[in-house]
Amino acid sequence: MPALGMAQDTGVIVSWRKALGDRVDISDPLFDVETDKTTMEVEAAHEGYLTEIRADAGAEIPVGQTIAIIAASGEVPAGTGVDLVPDTPKEPVAPTAPNRTEPPAVRDRPAAPSTPSAAPTISASPKAKFEAHRRGIDLRRLVDQGLPQPFHVADLDRLMPETGTAGPSLQASLLTANFAWPAFDGFIVWAEEKTGRQDMRLHTLAAFAAAALRTEVRSDGADSLAVSVMSVEVGAAEIILRDPDLQGLGDVAESAEEAGDAKPDLTLIDLSGTRLVAYKPAIWPGHLTINITDDTEDKGLATLHFCEDDLSLLAAARFLDNFAARIAEPVVQLL
Amino acid sequence: MREITLSQAVNEAIAEEMRRDPGVIVLGEDVAEAGTPFKILSGLVEEFGVDRIVDTPISEPGFTGIAVGAAMTGLRPIVDIMFGDFLFLVMDQLCNQAAKTHYMSGGKLNVPMVLRTNMGATRRSAAQHSQSLHALVAHIPGLKVALPSSAYEAKGLLKSAIRDNNPVVIIEDKLMYQDKAPVPEEPYLIPLGEAHVLREGRDITLVATSSMVQVANEAADRLSGDGISAEVIDPRSLVPLDEDTILRSVKKTSRAIVIDEGHQSYGVTAEIAARIAEKAFYHLDAPVQRMGAMDVPVPFSPALEDLTVPTAEKVVERARKAVRGALFHAA
Numbered sequence: 001m002p003a004l005g006m007a008q009d010t011g012v013i014v015s016w017r018k019a020l021g022d023r024v025d026i027s028d029p030l031f032d033v034e035t036d037k038t039t040m041e042v043e044a045a046h047e048g049y050l051t052e053i054r055a056d057a058g059a060e061i062p063v064g065q066t067i068a069i070i071a072a073s074g075e076v077p078a079g080t081g082v083d084l085v086p087d088t089p090k091e092p093v094a095p096t097a098p099n100r101t102e103p104p105a106v107r108d109r110p111a112a113p114s115t116p117s118a119a120p121t122i123s124a125s126p127k128a129k130f131e132a133h134r135r136g137i138d139l140r141r142l143v144d145q146g147l148p149q150p151f152h153v154a155d156l157d158r159l160m161p162e163t164g165t166a167g168p169s170l171q172a173s174l175l176t177a178n179f180a181w182p183a184f185d186g187f188i189v190w191a192e193e194k195t196g197r198q199d200m201r202l203h204t205l206a207a208f209a210a211a212a213l214r215t216e217v218r219s220d221g222a223d224s225l226a227v228s229v230m231s232v233e234v235g236a237a238e239i240i241l242r243d244p245d246l247q248g249l250g251d252v253a254e255s256a257e258e259a260g261d262a263k264p265d266l267t268l269i270d271l272s273g274t275r276l277v278a279y280k281p282a283i284w285p286g287h288l289t290i291n292i293t294d295d296t297e298d299k300g301l302a303t304l305h306f307c308e309d310d311l312s313l314l315a316a317a318r319f320l321d322n323f324a325a326r327i328a329e330p331v332v333q334l335l
Numbered sequence: 336m337r338e339i340t341l342s343q344a345v346n347e348a349i350a351e352e353m354r355r356d357p358g359v360i361v362l363g364e365d366v367a368e369a370g371t372p373f374k375i376l377s378g379l380v381e382e383f384g385v386d387r388i389v390d391t392p393i394s395e396p397g398f399t400g401i402a403v404g405a406a407m408t409g410l411r412p413i414v415d416i417m418f419g420d421f422l423f424l425v426m427d428q429l430c431n432q433a434a435k436t437h438y439m440s441g442g443k444l445n446v447p448m449v450l451r452t453n454m455g456a457t458r459r460s461a462a463q464h465s466q467s468l469h470a471l472v473a474h475i476p477g478l479k480v481a482l483p484s485s486a487y488e489a490k491g492l493l494k495s496a497i498r499d500n501n502p503v504v505i506i507e508d509k510l511m512y513q514d515k516a517p518v519p520e521e522p523y524l525i526p527l528g529e530a531h532v533l534r535e536g537r538d539i540t541l542v543a544t545s546s547m548v549q550v551a552n553e554a555a556d557r558l559s560g561d562g563i564s565a566e567v568i569d570p571r572s573l574v575p576l577d578e579d580t581i582l583r584s585v586k587k588t589s590r591a592i593v594i595d596e597g598h599q600s601y602g603v604t605a606e607i608a609a610r611i612a613e614k615a616f617y618h619l620d621a622p623v624q625r626m627g628a629m630d631v632p633v634p635f636s637p638a639l640e641d642l643t644v645p646t647a648e649k650v651v652e653r654a655r656k657a658v659r660g661a662l663f664h665a666a
Contacts, residue, residue, distance in 0.1 A: 125619060126616050126618070126619045127589050127617060127620040150662065
């Protein structure tokens, strides 16, 4: 039974389009399946002969369970027929009928936890299920981590990043650039003297980031850019700077507005001047994030979290390099 | 702002409306000279006379029926039912007549009457003088039902009820008659169907009615000591119910406890909890909890009576459990 929707547990076979022993070509309509949302036609993914049908029309079958076999030869095994009893939606359907003598048909999916028909129901609050769906998190990962059920939203936040291969597209990619501080530090001393302001450092970083983003990613230019800023020294200001790169020196603060419900295009977290070296949000926040940290005495690191579905690696690389170059040579920004 | 008792607030509301509208009259047992057993109406007969503050014989069905007729023919009667438990006596006049007259007359007749009575246990008044029967009337289409939770609400809601062109049942908690609250000197109305958010919170919504609002508030105080931020909402009227305010809150906090002094089964808590479950289901991170009075006749024994009503301790216990994600029942 194919998964036709993200939250689908089972599907009801409405009708078979092919009969036992029929020749099947790729893309031939094979059967109709009804989920809680819709009824869809499922096409054959392989060519061959339909040699076994294990679920009759009307049966509700867990996702992942074998419901038919397409074999290279057209020989229909003796005794083959529908052996899943339809209309038993409340009872978990056994992978094989008890009286079968053949090997279990689940041999092609040996891993027990990934076989939905064998997995017990996962208990989670409605909100946890909804949030898991929204964030693209498979609740079975929580089971695998041994967290107690029922799951709540807080458990989703505790979920460790998936090990091994890149997980779902909601995982952020990381890109890091290094740069030299001295020119920037000198620039800030000069700027603070000139403007009489004490907040030039964070505001200048925000302006550079917005300028780099506008140059490399938003070259159409028309859109307004919102940058939310935070630093350990200044605090987690719930403030969004609107187009900080388009403001005059010392006027950036004028563009500050209450964050409210507004979504920033970019969050800038300045951890330089502290012992902190890395921060990664547990959940992709839905927008770009740059962390600034110290590396060696006069070198800094800028780490960009981005989602490759939204921003290509090439664009991200150009953006971050542009940003780092502006910090390394701040005078360029003024020209 | 000056503080007055709930009983004074009710008295003021009636006096102001009687001065404003000569059609407003009061009918009930011991309402004139005696000013009711709770001394709520003291002084009114002196100002308005026995033609407008009418002492009736001991016959609730009789004077409630008179009020329904008087309302149909142009007066705005306020019926005083001495104890909420006597609502059972006036069910026909209230639910079969008053509630349905506007509908069954095709809109030709209105019944602009108010029925004032009380609720609330722990007054050691035993099973026939301690009941909280608002769910019974809230069930009947055509009746509006309001439950004031303080002197401020009592005055504003009663004045709106008297001006309403439909029958309104107002049920005060008899244990709160001497409770003081700030009430403005100048006249004001509180519309029916507008909930009051007493305190905003992040982690759990406590929906509470009448005296249970105090219980919820006390629970919220204690929970804040544990770092749990509770939002307290007083619907103020059950019919109409300000569902939007409740749902908005639950969508924010993801958890809810509904607290009311009526019996829990088939009661107000069940109705509000069901609406939350129906309309904010995908926002819930814990089962919606009902906390009503125990499903027993209210005991006369003080020790037993105190066990039958929701308390702040019990609310705190449930709220902590919900917030930490504990199991309420086997999944």
